[in-house]
């Protein structure tokens with residue numbers, strides 16, 4: 001008797017111990033604030049915000065599934081005023097609330113004055129590079145498997161959070177658009193998720209710089225590198241080398257400036273990662 005029952009029991013035990021959510025998409029942390037990410041249940045597999053497509057993933061297996069079959073993963077621009085935003089999903093308009101968030105100030109002293117007040121001859125290069133970066137960061141590429149979470153691209157303390165209101169040599173500049181990870185020159189930088197390299201080169205402010213396109217409007221950028229290990233068009237897997245930490249471009253010391261862009265707005269990378277083990 002026992003012989004017939006035991007296999008049944010162990011099969012049952014296996015079913016019970018398998019995570020019921022093995023195939024659940026691991027979503028970004030919902031934070032509907034300027035510079036954050038909103039998770040909005042939608043009735044269709046496509047949605048847009050102000051005419052631009054936003055990432056939509058299956059809501060199956062998530063706590064949003066009872067509200068709708070699909071979930072829009074929406075980046076909210078830092079300059080957004082708190083209030084209501086509206087997504088277009090098919091023939092429907094789906095509204096969601098953006099809450100207020102106050103970011104701290106940061107004052108930095110940059111030794112290279114040209115990096116604070118560029119010379120006339122720098123302006124053409126800066127303009128060209130900004131255009132190139134905005135195109136790369138705002139790109140939309142369909143992909144079979146949307147990326148919604150990241151591994152850490154580098155090991156080291158988080159030296160400057162996303163969103164700081166910045167002053168360079170007491171002059172107001174654009175807010176901090178990424179997360180700074182401090183590490184010694186030469187430390188490895190690896191791909192935090194699968195993606196395609198869409199830019200790799202040397203830039204006035206960003207220094208040696210790589211852009212990875214993860215699809216569905218999710219794009220990441222790696223700035224101030226010492227060495228670049230990839231070329232435009234390369235497909236990378238999680239953990240593949242992108243290059244090494246450096247201090248190229250506008251910096252006060254060696255670190256990785258890591259940018260996460262979603263539907264062409266810069267958002268807080270912390271929403272996509274697990275807190276690093278101490």
Ligand SMILES: [Zn+2]
Pocket residue numbers: 160176178179180256257258
């Ligand atoms: Zn930075």
